[in-house]
Amino acid sequence: MKFGFYIVLTILVSAFITELLLKDSGYVAIYYQDYVVEMSLVIFLLICLALFILLLFSKKIFNSPTLLLKKTMAYKRRHANHLLEQSYLMMAQGNYKKAEKYAKKSLNHCDAPVIAYSQGAIAADQQNLQIKRDEWIRNAYENHPKAREVILLLQAKFQLSDRNFEAALATLSKIKETNNTNKEMLTLMKDLYIELKDWQKILHIMPLLRKFDNLNTPLLNELECKAQIHIINITADTKELHQIWSKASKTLKENDDFTKAFCQKLIINDQEDIASKIITSFLKKNYAYSLVKMYTQLNIDDAQTNQKKITQWIKTHGHRDELLIAVATICQKEKLWGQASRFLQESINITPSAEALFKLGEVLSHLGKTESSNLAFKRALKLQSNLEKDIQV
Numbered sequence: 001m002k003f004g005f006y007i008v009l010t011i012l013v014s015a016f017i018t019e020l021l022l023k024d025s026g027y028v029a030i031y032y033q034d035y036v037v038e039m040s041l042v043i044f045l046l047i048c049l050a051l052f053i054l055l056l057f058s059k060k061i062f063n064s065p066t067l068l069l070k071k072t073m074a075y076k077r078r079h080a081n082h083l084l085e086q087s088y089l090m091m092a093q094g095n096y097k098k099a100e101k102y103a104k105k106s107l108n109h110c111d112a113p114v115i116a117y118s119q120g121a122i123a124a125d126q127q128n129l130q131i132k133r134d135e136w137i138r139n140a141y142e143n144h145p146k147a148r149e150v151i152l153l154l155q156a157k158f159q160l161s162d163r164n165f166e167a168a169l170a171t172l173s174k175i176k177e178t179n180n181t182n183k184e185m186l187t188l189m190k191d192l193y194i195e196l197k198d199w200q201k202i203l204h205i206m207p208l209l210r211k212f213d214n215l216n217t218p219l220l221n222e223l224e225c226k227a228q229i230h231i232i233n234i235t236a237d238t239k240e241l242h243q244i245w246s247k248a249s250k251t252l253k254e255n256d257d258f259t260k261a262f263c264q265k266l267i268i269n270d271q272e273d274i275a276s277k278i279i280t281s282f283l284k285k286n287y288a289y290s291l292v293k294m295y296t297q298l299n300i301d302d303a304q305t306n307q308k309k310i311t312q313w314i315k316t317h318g319h320r321d322e323l324l325i326a327v328a329t330i331c332q333k334e335k336l337w338g339q340a341s342r343f344l345q346e347s348i349n350i351t352p353s354a355e356a357l358f359k360l361g362e363v364l365s366h367l368g369k370t371e372s373s374n375l376a377f378k379r380a381l382k383l384q385s386n387l388e389k390d391i392q393v
Contacts, residue, residue: 073109080109087119099123114140114147118154125158133158149175149182156188160195168192183212190223199227221251228252229261238269245278256288263294276300280309287317289326296329303334321350328359337366354384 030037039047087102100123103116110116117140124133137158140151152175159168169192175185186209193201206224213220228244235241245253245262252258259282263275279295282288292313296306310327317323324347331340344360347353357380364373 076109077111080106081111084110084112084116084119087116087123091119091123096123096126100127114144114150117144117151121154121158125161130158130162149179153182153184153188156185160188160192163195165192165196181208181212186212194223197230199230202227203231221255225252225255225258228258232261232265235265238271241265241269254282254286256282256286256291260288260290260294263291267294267298272298272300283313284316287313289320289322292323292326293329296326296333303330303336306330319350321347321353321356324350325353325356325359328356328363332359332363335366337363341367352379352383354380357383 083102083106087099087106090096090099090102100120103120103123107113107116107120117136121133121136121140124130124136134155137151137155141148141155144151152171156168156171156175159165159171168188172185172189172192175182176189179185186205189205190202190209193199193205202223206220206227209220210217228248232241232244235244241262248258259278263278266272266275266278276295276298279291282291283295292310295309307327307330310323310330314320314323314327324343328340328343328347331337331343340363341360344356344363347356348360357376361373361376361380364370364376
């Protein structure tokens with residue numbers, strides 16, 4: 001629309017000027033010393049226009065080397081970017097040799113040389129050319145100071161893959177000095193500490209991991225629990241043991257594996273009374289048969305108190321066959337064979353299990369019911385045999 005308007009306007013202005021010039025073409029005289037150059041205004045304007053066009057072309061001619069250089073560089077850049085793209089495609093197809101070749105050719109002129117270096121290093125690594133791979137990394141590090149953090153991360157990944165843990169730790173420490181909140185660095189640190197079984201260091205970086213990797217909270221909870229359990233197992237000092245529990249988060253205290261490990265350590269240190277309180281507190285809100293089983297092995301409360309607690313857990317967590325086995329175990333310890341037999345029969349009626357049947361066989365044996373005892377043992381062995389077959393399959 002605008003272009004058409006300008007054309008019409010140009011035609012109108014040209015017509016107006018032509019009309020004026022036809023009426024009076026004008027006169028131009030140029031005096032220089034004894035010379036006089038006379039001409040009409042139209043001729044003068046045409047000469048000026050010709051001179052202007054000549055100057056314009058002269059400028060183009062003088063600038064042509066620079067223009068050619070720019071064109072050449074633009075072509076090289078486009079070609080290099082195309083090669084880098086081909087390197088990526090070859091990498092995706094598993095053709096690592098060509099991927100490295102294209103990455104090398106694209107290095108000098110592509111728009112993303114750091115990516116080219118990374119492509120080359122990964123391709124060399126996939127070909128098990130570690131020396132060549134490290135050369136790619138070294139050149140990238142020297143030539144691109146602004147991208148050193150990314151390059152070091154890639155190097156650390158290679159070192160972890162090579163199980164060169166000492167070198168990986170040194171590389172990650174370099175990154176940590178300048179940026180201790182780098183999410184990828186923290187993840188690699190976590191993987192490294194797991195390999196080194198340095199559980200204390202894992203707990204040290206756990207707050208930062210939670211801050212920058214909150215999408216993996218369940219996995220981090222599991223890792224923290226595992227680390228704490230390892231530390232509990234190697235802790236000999238009772239005071240330090242209780243400090244671990246007091247500093248533990250609510251989520252951790254609701255984890256049955258962590259609670260079980262802590263209570264086991266308490267029992268080893270002759271603190272069954274504290275273990276009993278912790279297990280009782282846990283089972284008021286949460287359920288774990290491993291803790292119920294541990295409770296039945298304690299020698300703290302009398303049989304009546306123990307039965308009362310387990311009965312309360314049955315009300316809280318439902319009529320479970322394993323809880324009935326736990327009550328029966330308490331009765332067995334107190335030689336209350338009749339009560340134990342009833343609880344075990346009730347458990348078997350809900351879900352027959354080898355554990356309940358073995359215990360029932362023992363109880364019936366004490367009651368003098370040899371035939372029934374043998375039958376219970378046979379059923380237990382049959383169930384256990386079927387279970388083992390299922391596991392093997």
